Amino acid sequence: MVVLASAATWPSPDALENAWRDLEVLSWVVWSFFVFAFGASLGSFMNVVAWRLPRGGSVVSPPSRCPTCAGRLSWRENLPVLGWLLLRGRCRFCGERIGVQYLLIELLLGGLFVGAFLMLYLPEPASWWTLGTGEWWIQREVAGSWPGLLAILAMLSLLVPITLIDARTYLIPLSLTLWIVAVSAVCWTVQSELPLPWRVPLDSPAVPLPVPGSNWAGAAFGGVLGVLVLAVLLRLGSLRPSFADYDEFVAEGETLGDYPHARREALRELSHLTPVAAGAAAGWWIASMLPTAFGTAMPAWLAAWSAVASGYLVGAALVWGVRILGTLAFGREAMGLGDVHLMGAIGAALGWIDATAVFFIAPFLGLAWAGLATVLGTGLLGARFRPLGDRVRTMPYGPHLAVAAVLVVLARPVFVELWMVLVPPVDTLSAPLRFTGVPAGVSMRMP
DSSP, rough: HHHHHHHTTSOHHHHHHHHHHHHHHHHHHHHHHHHHHHHHEEEEEEHHHHGGGGGGOOOOSSSSSOOTTTOOOTTTTTTTHHHHHTTBBBBBTTBBBOHHHHHHHHHHHHHHHHHHHHHHHSSEEEEEEGGTTTTTHHHTTTTTTTHHHHHHHHHHHHHHHHHHHHHHOOOOOOOHHHHHHHHHHHHHHHHHOOOOOOOSSSSSSSEEEEEOOHHHHHHHHHHHHHHHHHHHHHHHTOOOOOTHHHHHHTTOOOOOOTTTTTHHHHHHHHHHHHHHHHHHHHHHHHHHHSGGGTTTSHHHHHHHHHHHHHHHHHHHHHHHHHHHHHHHHHSSSSHHHHHHHHHHHHHHHHHHHHHHHHOOOHHHHHHHHHHHHHHHHHHTOOOGGGGHHHHHHHHOOOOHHHHHHHHHHHHHHHHHHHHHHHHHHHSSTTTOOOOOOOTTTOOOOOO
């Protein structure tokens, strides 16, 4: 009787299920809080990068201080979001107003981190939200996929100062795009060497990036080597950089100057492609001479490298091709070399399929932005908005590429659905190709 009485007090299965759901929701809330705090902290640092880098200052020294009176901030005032609120947007030393940009960037990057985190790990397996990524992230969870997560979060972080600097100066610092490439190469290589969790199928890909076949991998490695050779030749002065005499014809601060030799410089850049093309051809030939078994037994770390290299080359080639052809067609510099490096970096972080998606999404964002500029510039919303319309109209292209990359990460199922509508799969019973990752049971290797 005692046993029966105690058993009667046990919670029902429904109560246990509800308690488990509450605990699961609480765990996601806690995770999201820490991810937001991490993103907001990096947002605080990215504010420093966006402010100091264009001015030639160090991003690590001196410590954070007021740009007006140089008063050093305490640790409390350096807290992301809370620090700005505690100061009420003013320096406690001189009383000068602290721009709300600092608060907004911290909130933005914290929100982007949470959005990416939930997008990758929260969806139920085989749900609509897994379109484009499958169950790769869900199966591995954070413990088995943290290097890949860091690669994506690093890209999102650095896109913020890149956007701010490009919007203000019409220049994209090469150092920031190279950081994205370097972090992506390291993180995806580490990811490929992590042991598979027990719940993950043995045939699951090491990285959720499209991995080229052996010949294409050889071409990607050779092309990257060609890029390095090109950089060395330009550094040594053996090759003359394009648009080297731009300042002789365009006044300082003039963003849309009338440079008379744009076609000549586009042909010069076309010649700069020689070492890249030669390297890709040599890499293809060398890979074709290797045993054919190499294509099906590529080491995981080499597969990760080839995914990063092919993503970098495809992303950069898409924009560089448009830049050269557009300049030859219109006689004006079409896009900037910074956009080429930015797209290469996005491709290195997300793979060549995502880079291609970003390339086709960005023009629509540019058109929408131009429409906004037209509305503001016509004075329909009042004369005070006309200066803002002029500023919107002269926005460079880099921010559109950055926003497109963010959208591909946060709203990938939408673009997968759109792709399936525009280009229906030949076999409707097979899984569609993904922007990132591989279809279930289908190899994403290039032929």
